[in-house]
Amino acid sequence: MIHYSDIGLVNPVQMFKKAYEEQYAVPAYNFVNLEQLQGILTACMNTRSPVILQVSKNVRNYVGKELVRHMVRGAVELVGSAIPVALNLDHGDSLELCKDCIEDGFSSVMIDGSALPYKQNVELTREVVHYAGPHGVCVEGELGVLSGVEEYLNHGRSLYTDPDLAADFISKTGVDCLAVSIGTSHGIHKLKNGPAGGDALRFDILEEIGRKLPGFPIVLHGSSSLPREYVAMLNRSGGDLSGVSGIPEEQLRRAVKGAVCKVNVASDGWLIMTAVIRKILTENPAVFDPRKYLGPARDELEKIYERKNRDLFGSAGKA
Ligand code: 13P
Numbered sequence: 001m002i003h004y005s006d007i008g009l010v011n012p013v014q015m016f017k018k019a020y021e022e023q024y025a026v027p028a029y030n031f032v033n034l035e036q037l038q039g040i041l042t043a044c045m046n047t048r049s050p051v052i053l054q055v056s057k058n059v060r061n062y063v064g065k066e067l068v069r070h071m072v073r074g075a076v077e078l079v080g081s082a083i084p085v086a087l088n089l090d091h092g093d094s095l096e097l098c099k100d101c102i103e104d105g106f107s108s109v110m111i112d113g114s115a116l117p118y119k120q121n122v123e124l125t126r127e128v129v130h131y132a133g134p135h136g137v138c139v140e141g142e143l144g145v146l147s148g149v150e151e152y153l154n155h156g157r158s159l160y161t162d163p164d165l166a167a168d169f170i171s172k173t174g175v176d177c178l179a180v181s182i183g184t185s186h187g188i189h190k191l192k193n194g195p196a197g198g199d200a201l202r203f204d205i206l207e208e209i210g211r212k213l214p215g216f217p218i219v220l221h222g223s224s225s226l227p228r229e230y231v232a233m234l235n236r237s238g239g240d241l242s243g244v245s246g247i248p249e250e251q252l253r254r255a256v257k258g259a260v261c262k263v264n265v266a267s268d269g270w271l272i273m274t275a276v277i278r279k280i281l282t283e284n285p286a287v288f289d290p291r292k293y294l295g296p297a298r299d300e301l302e303k304i305y306e307r308k309n310r311d312l313f314g315s316a317g318k319a
Contacts (some may be wrong), residue, residue, distance in 0.1 A: 024314030144181030
């Protein structure tokens, strides 16, 4: 058993309290490799932003759980006391997986029972909270279903979160934070699949949740903005992505002024790195040293995440 405090990680609940009061959100950036982790850390150190590092079950399998642990250990050593760092399991799908992560040094786990019938979601989430509590680990639940594709998740619909049910869910489960569905979706095609088919987030639902649950931290999944210039860069260099749409930046700025204390970003990281790598390899056919394309991709990610912390999430200077 490795406790997160031995690695130097923090429980994100302490980050959320300040974020709620000061009306910003803590970025939760997913990573799948070393260069992404470097880009995230440098961006957050340069902006003095707290950060939640995230890996999914699939990424933990892809990288290897020992390497994930040691990469994060190294990350904490690198940042020292400059910024607080948390490690969250993104979209945990079983009690066993959550237990394994808690025993492996994670300071936060998400149990995603949102596709289950309500009662089963409550039961599963409560079991995870029960296990995590004595270890001082944060638990994130989810209510409502996000549309879009994210790794093993593939929902073709979006069910908005019912604010009354959210209050009931929190009191029955004891979760520390809750992911809600207000129109964001995972992946690169956003705001299209909601029941209303609109192009805006449902701020009315978010405000209602905030009124019913004052002080309670809300999590916004599917928060990539997917800047057009990177889609264009990728497509100019032999890529073929169509119909890409992200969450407009002004909507993210507005969301973090409310109850949203954690914003999840993964797809931006995939898009930016791939676009830069494609461009470099297309323009420089003789390149074969991975540092020549992974390095610039990492630096670009760093630049964009710095901008997000400063201009979208308001987390810069809050470490
Ligand atoms: P994006 O696909 O918008 O980056 O969302 C990622 C996410 O919510 C991870 O849980």
